[in-house]
Amino acid sequence: MNTQSLQLSIVIPTFNEVANVQEVVRRVEAAMGATAWEIIFVDDDSPDGTANQVRELACRDPRVRCLQRVGRRGLSTACIEGMMAASGPILAVMDADLQHDESILPDMLDKLRHGCDVVIGTRYAQGGGTGDWDEKRKQMSLLATRVSHLVLKQPVSDPMSGFFMLDRRVLDECVRGLSGMGFKILLDLLATSQRKLRIGEVPYQFRTRIHGESKLDHMVMWEYGMLLADKLIGRWIPVRFLAFSIIGGVGVFVHMLILTLALKAMGMDFSHAQTGATVITMVFNFALNNSVTYRDQRLKGGAWFRGLLSFMLACSIGAIANIGIATYLFEHRTAWLPAALAGILVGAVWNYAITKIYTWGKK
Numbered sequence: 353m354n355t356q357s358l359q360l361s362i363v364i365p366t367f368n369e370v371a372n373v374q375e376v377v378r379r380v381e382a383a384m385g386a387t388a389w390e391i392i393f394v395d396d397d398s399p400d401g402t403a404n405q406v407r408e409l410a411c412r413d414p415r416v417r418c419l420q421r422v423g424r425r426g427l428s429t430a431c432i433e434g435m436m437a438a439s440g441p442i443l444a445v446m447d448a449d450l451q452h453d454e455s456i457l458p459d460m461l462d463k464l465r466h467g468c469d470v471v472i473g474t475r476y477a478q479g480g481g482t483g484d485w486d487e488k489r490k491q492m493s494l495l496a497t498r499v500s501h502l503v504l505k506q507p508v509s510d511p512m513s514g515f516f517m518l519d520r521r522v523l524d525e526c527v528r529g530l531s532g533m534g535f536k537i538l539l540d541l542l543a544t545s546q547r548k549l550r551i552g553e554v555p556y557q558f559r560t561r562i563h564g565e566s567k568l569d570h571m572v573m574w575e576y577g578m579l580l581a582d583k584l585i586g587r588w589i590p591v592r593f594l595a596f597s598i599i600g601g602v603g604v605f606v607h608m609l610i611l612t613l614a615l616k617a618m619g620m621d622f623s624h625a626q627t628g629a630t631v632i633t634m635v636f637n638f639a640l641n642n643s644v645t646y647r648d649q650r651l652k653g654g655a656w657f658r659g660l661l662s663f664m665l666a667c668s669i670g671a672i673a674n675i676g677i678a679t680y681l682f683e684h685r686t687a688w689l690p691a692a693l694a695g696i697l698v699g700a701v702w703n704y705a706i707t708k709i710y711t712w713g714k715k
Contacts, residue, residue, distance in 0.1 A: 533578050
């Protein structure tokens, strides 16, 4: 092991990357030469044994460390926890899938040492490229890049990059304001910084994945939208509450649709139709919130059913609060519309606050 002072900590979030761990360490070692480095693999409890593979490697190479997270998921939060656990004065983030070109790490480090606060491995500067991406993926990435300027304080060619390096002092300044949502931790950092950062860029060619599968899915754009919303309005309205409320609004339409079908198509009496519609809508709202609003804390297996019961109990109490507040205001000379809206708001805040703690907050 290199005996000089540690210069660089590389954080690599992983989920089902057992086939890539040894190779990425080998490539980093070849690229960094005499520079003293460490790698922290932050593994979200991969079922393929990624964490065990990292530990086996760490037994032979003390520069390799494993941070295994149980009961939570998310690339951005994994990067944050890895950077906070790192020891080096300079931090880098890269993927484990070998698509990031580790050979540019020395150039990125050199730019940090010569005055930059953040250095980005960019696909969109001259000399960079997106590899074998199809046209649809290229257009989606470029659109997301353009939209990102809503929250950025300065122009950056590739704010969506997952390959970057920064001075630890930048993290210390920003960490308490980070959203930690979705995949775009670099955008989160740049948008959170209260000062204009000195940004450098090093172009690279995005490579093709050899082992494993991409973690990108249909929810990526939703999570990206949640991150942007949090940066734009999060100081006034919690973005999870916004998502929770949107789903609640959709639930109203679901409730009315089921109620109409039960009354008109099935001929049920109102009390039974209303009860059925209420229960089905609660299940719908819970399932959607579990998949979307609390995607990074989603419940599975037996925890899903326990979560559903606590959600239904909380929402039942919220409904009572809704009716009570609305009735009280109406009886005290408040017009029916503002009285009803006040009841809805109180019920929504109650449901969000209680389920956040007792449904998704407990493990």
